[in-house]
Amino acid sequence: MNSPLAFIMPDWSAPSNVCSVVTVRRGGKSLGPFAGFNLATHVGDDAQNVVANRKLLINELQLQQEPVWLDQMHGNRVVEAGSQLLPKADGIFTTQSKHPVAILVADCVPILLCDKEGTRIGAVHAGWKGLAGGVINSLVKKLGYSRELIAWLGPAIGPCHYEVGSDVIDAFGFDSGLAVKKVKKSKWKMDMWEIARHQLKQVHVNEIYGGGVCTYCRGEDFFSYRRDGVTGRNAVIIWLN
Numbered sequence: 726m727n728s729p730l731a732f733i734m735p736d737w738s739a740p741s742n743v744c745s746v747v748t749v750r751r752g753g754k755s756l757g758p759f760a761g762f763n764l765a766t767h768v769g770d771d772a773q774n775v776v777a778n779r780k781l782l783i784n785e786l787q788l789q790q791e792p793v794w795l796d797q798m799h800g801n802r803v804v805e806a807g808s809q810l811l812p813k814a815d816g817i818f819t820t821q822s823k824h825p826v827a828i829l830v831a832d833c834v835p836i837l838l839c840d841k842e843g844t845r846i847g848a849v850h851a852g853w854k855g856l857a858g859g860v861i862n863s864l865v866k867k868l869g870y871s872r873e874l875i876a877w878l879g880p881a882i883g884p885c886h887y888e889v890g891s892d893v894i895d896a897f898g899f900d901s902g903l904a905v906k907k908v909k910k911s912k913w914k915m916d917m918w919e920i921a922r923h924q925l926k927q928v929h930v931n932e933i934y935g936g937g938v939c940t941y942c943r944g945e946d947f948f949s950y951r952r953d954g955v956t957g958r959n960a961v962i963i964w965l966n
């Protein structure tokens with residue numbers, strides 16, 4: 726028996742024509758460590774189940790087209806939707822309603838952006854490497870530094886569970902908003918939402934919502950790579966209506 730799909734609606738002040746959802750694990754066809762609504766093809770799940778899950782997603786959200794999925798690299802490259810199939814990138818943007826865009830996550834921070842007019846939208850996948858590498862800046866640059874943008878930070882591994890070593894700390898340059906608390910020798914707890922907020926403000930995105938929902942804590946709703954290793958991915962989808 727499959728339970729029905731469920732979605733979390735981002736709580737932000739996006740214009741009414743900007744639609745966005747976060748998927749949760751309930752429902753879907755995937756089994757074992759990928760149960761149930763895994764949307765990633767690169768994690769070892771049965772490809773047919775992922776294809777079936779993606780069809781369920783499109784039907785349930787009544788999307789005009791399949792979302793543009795990314796081949797995420799933990800880098801800072803941002804592409805325009807429609808420019809290529811499965812681009813190697815960690816950020817994507819569009820001005821067109823025919824291109825829903827998607828980010829896959831299991832602990833990294835999904836970040837949504839749109840302008841206040843509802844004419845352009847974008848999303849990034851930001852783990853510590855992406856944050857240290859400036860992926861947020863890359864997307865804001867593409868959307869336009871002069872535009873009034875609002876942002877939403879999705880579920881990610883929180884400072885309650887995200888312990889990192891000095892290699893991670895060292896990757897962050899001066900004024901990159903590094904938000905950590907030392908917990909023991911050479912170990913820190915990192916707050917990626919706080920880093921994201923700092924970096925958004927640096928590029929004058931001051932209206933920021935979300936953050937605070939930990940994927941590691943909420944196993945019934947979210948996949949977590951740090952918690953489970955072999956696991957699926959939740960998706961965050963944004964599109965223009």
Ligand SMILES: [Zn+2]
Pocket residue numbers: 882883884885886939940941942
């Ligand atoms: Zn946690």
